[in-house]
Amino acid sequence: MAGQADHIMIIGAGAAGLMAARELGRAGKRVTILEARDRCGGRIAPLSADEFGYRADGGAEFVHGEAPVTRGLLGEAGLSLAPVNGARWTVRNGTFARDEMPERNTDAFYRVLSELTSDMTVTALLDRYFAGPDFASLRQSVVRTVMGYDAADPDRASVLALRDEWMHPGRGELGRIVGGYGALIDFLLAECREHGADIRLQSSVIGIETTDDGVLIRCAEGSSHRADAAILAVPLPLLQEIALPRPMRDKVTAAAQIGFGNVIKLLLRFESRWWTGIKAADLSDLLFVLSDVAVPVWWTQRPTEHAVLTGWLAGPPTSSAAQLDESQLIETGLGSLAQIFGLSLPQLKAELVAARAINWGNDPFSRGAYSYATLATRRAQAELASWDGGAILLSGEALYQGRDMGTVEAALSSGLDTARMLLGD
Ligand SMILES: Cc1cc2nc3c(=O)[nH]c(=O)nc-3n(C[C@H](O)[C@H](O)[C@H](O)COP(=O)(O)OP(=O)(O)OC[C@H]3O[C@@H](n4cnc5c(N)ncnc54)[C@H](O)[C@@H]3O)c2cc1C
Numbered sequence: 001m002a003g004q005a006d007h008i009m010i011i012g013a014g015a016a017g018l019m020a021a022r023e024l025g026r027a028g029k030r031v032t033i034l035e036a037r038d039r040c041g042g043r044i045a046p047l048s049a050d051e052f053g054y055r056a057d058g059g060a061e062f063v064h065g066e067a068p069v070t071r072g073l074l075g076e077a078g079l080s081l082a083p084v085n086g087a088r089w090t091v092r093n094g095t096f097a098r099d100e101m102p103e104r105n106t107d108a109f110y111r112v113l114s115e116l117t118s119d120m121t122v123t124a125l126l127d128r129y130f131a132g133p134d135f136a137s138l139r140q141s142v143v144r145t146v147m148g149y150d151a152a153d154p155d156r157a158s159v160l161a162l163r164d165e166w167m168h169p170g171r172g173e174l175g176r177i178v179g180g181y182g183a184l185i186d187f188l189l190a191e192c193r194e195h196g197a198d199i200r201l202q203s204s205v206i207g208i209e210t211t212d213d214g215v216l217i218r219c220a221e222g223s224s225h226r227a228d229a230a231i232l233a234v235p236l237p238l239l240q241e242i243a244l245p246r247p248m249r250d251k252v253t254a255a256a257q258i259g260f261g262n263v264i265k266l267l268l269r270f271e272s273r274w275w276t277g278i279k280a281a282d283l284s285d286l287l288f289v290l291s292d293v294a295v296p297v298w299w300t301q302r303p304t305e306h307a308v309l310t311g312w313l314a315g316p317p318t319s320s321a322a323q324l325d326e327s328q329l330i331e332t333g334l335g336s337l338a339q340i341f342g343l344s345l346p347q348l349k350a351e352l353v354a355a356r357a358i359n360w361g362n363d364p365f366s367r368g369a370y371s372y373a374t375l376a377t378r379r380a381q382a383e384l385a386s387w388d389g390g391a392i393l394l395s396g397e398a399l400y401q402g403r404d405m406g407t408v409e410a411a412l413s414s415g416l417d418t419a420r421m422l423l424g425d
Contacts, residue, residue, distance in 0.1 A: 003420065005020065007029070007031075007228050008029050008101075008422070009030060009217055009225060009230045010231045010232065011034050011205045011217070011230060011231065011233060012036075013033050013035035013201075014040075014042025014043060014396070015041075015188070015397075015408050016233040016395045016396045016418070017033060017416030018033075018192055018415070019414075019419070020231050020411045023423070024401070024423070025191075030196065030315060031197040031198070032227065033197055033199045034200050034203040035203060036203065036204035038190055042365070042370070043060055043366055044057070044059050044060050045184050047267065048127065049421070051356075052202045052267065052354055054304070056308060057180050059265070059358075059360070061310070062084065063409075064409070065168070065173050068409075069409055069412040069413050070412060074184065079175055079227050081175040081178070082175060082176050082177075083173075083175050083180050083303075084257040086287025086300065086303070087288045088289075089290070090291070091340050092292065093181040093197050093290060094342050099290070103141050105134070105138040106138070106273075108138075109142070113167065114163075114167065118165040119158050119161075120159055121157060121158065121374075122146050122158075122162065123155045124181070126143070129194060142154075144296075147261075147317065148312065148314050148315065149169050150406065151262060151314040151372065151406070151407045152161065152259055152315055152372035153259065157373065157374065162191050163276075203219045204220040205217055205219055206242060206243060207231070207242060207243035208245070208351065208360075210392065214226060214227055214229060215391045216373075228243075229392070231392075231395050231422070232325055233396050234365075234419075235420065236364070236368075236371055236398040237366075237368055238367065239252045248392050251384065251394075253378040254384050255380065255398070257375065257377055257379070258372075258373075258384075259371060259372040259373065260369075262315070262370050263361075264310065264311075264312075264321055264329060264357065264358065264369045265310065265358050265359075266312075266329060266333040266352075266355070267308060267309075267356045268308065269352070271307070271351045272311070272351065273300070273305065274307075275309070278342070286300050287299055291339075291340050293340060294335065294336050295312070295336040297312040298310060298311050298337065298340070299312070311333045311337075318397045321359065322361065322362070324359070326358075327347055329359065330357050333355075334348050370407070371405055372405060381406065382401065384399050385399040385417070385418075387422075392420050393421070395418035397411035397414060398405075400414040
């Protein structure tokens with residue numbers, strides 16, 4: 001019975017795996033962590049402070065809303081959360097508009113949402129209730145949010161799950177950890193080490209077998225490891241790539257019912273915050289700018305003064321850029337900025353100090369950015385997160401069944417829940 005397990009192997013040193021490891025270590029369990037990359041953190045991916053002037057985040061960046069587990073951990077770590085402020089601007093054909101006015105059909109949209117009793121996809125909702133030409137701009141705005149914010153496919157995304165997210169007060173509140181998400185990972189890692197965890201980097205697991213007394217885990221580089229139980233805390237798409245015993249293999253087929261979207265994130269550091277001086281509008285308060293160009297969303301580091309713009313392309317449109325390498329993505333990003341701000345490419349390039357572009361769909365240990373709910377997701381999550389007392393448990397952001405899907409909060413909560421389940425708490 002794995003509940004009495006003494007030695008636990010955790011596969012994946014992202015937020016979920018590290019959180020589970022810390023909890024188990026604190027309870028006196030022997031913990032080994034196998035991580036495929038040469039670093040911990042997974043989709044929390046700090047970039048070099050030398051390059052960007054601060055520890056920029058190539059993956060998760062914001063703390064959304066209440067996030068109780070994240071905030072609790074920040075408190076323990078003595079880390080602070082800085083509120084993000086500034087204005088959201090929309091640009092069309094070179095004209096900037098401060099996005100203060102709500103879309104005129106917003107009330108009708110929320111009324112329909114609040115009265116909805118059965119689930120449907122976002123596309124089905126828009127087709128059924130908002131089909132006419134009067135609603136064209138509402139439809140565009142909803143689709144843009146679903147793809148841009150949730151990285152989701154409107155043809156698959158569940159309206160009831162999104163309603164929870166959209167109608168929850170405080171959802172839009174954003175904060176950034178001072179020192180970046182990397183500081184939170186540093187803290188978790190130090191805690192894991194303090195409780196004796198053995199962390200093995202560059203250990204890519206390719207198969208897990210159950211044995212009479214636990215599990216046998218094989219890694220791509222040839223090593224194998226025995227333990228009493230294993231927690232598989234890898235991103236959802238990776239579950240399909242690891243050879244598992246038959247019952248577990250059947251169980252993980254449920255993962256197909258959970259949406260998993262992609263994001264391409266670009267970080268461009270410039271000599272100065274040139275956007276505050278452009279003629280088209282007074283953008284001194286610019287936080288987000290939304291547009292219709294190839295990389296449509298950009299944000300600044302307000303309230304700090306780092307001269308960095310972050311570009312964001314998410315959801316199904318990322319497939320059109322799947323073949324582009326990093327330098328081509330950076331070129332595309334600069335082209336988008338040139339269009340948005342009415343500047344020439346050489347002008348922008350002359351200002352550029354450092355640039356990174358990460359297509360998370362092409363990352364072999366992530367294969368996408370984060371999960372979203374389809375009509376069948378809640379049932380699939382319950383199935384995947386459940387435990388029959390066997391030697392393999394699953395964990396990770398995609399298995400979290402609360403409102404904050406696709407976040408670090410989801411990963412930390414899932415890791416904690418999995419460890420507590422194993423401990424019988
Ligand atoms: C671009 C981007 C922006 C985001 N922005 C935000 C944000 O602003 N706020 C927010 O809250 N969330 C954000 N997220 C989501 C957040 O990063 C994730 O939900 C969270 O970090 C997932 O943690 P996890 O532990 O479940 O998975 P991961 O962090 O992916 O950890 C899984 C680990 O498993 C490892 N692994 C994979 N395969 C193997 C294998 N075969 N053997 C061994 N190890 C393996 C991986 O290398 C990884 O380290 C963002 C994500 C992305 C990609």
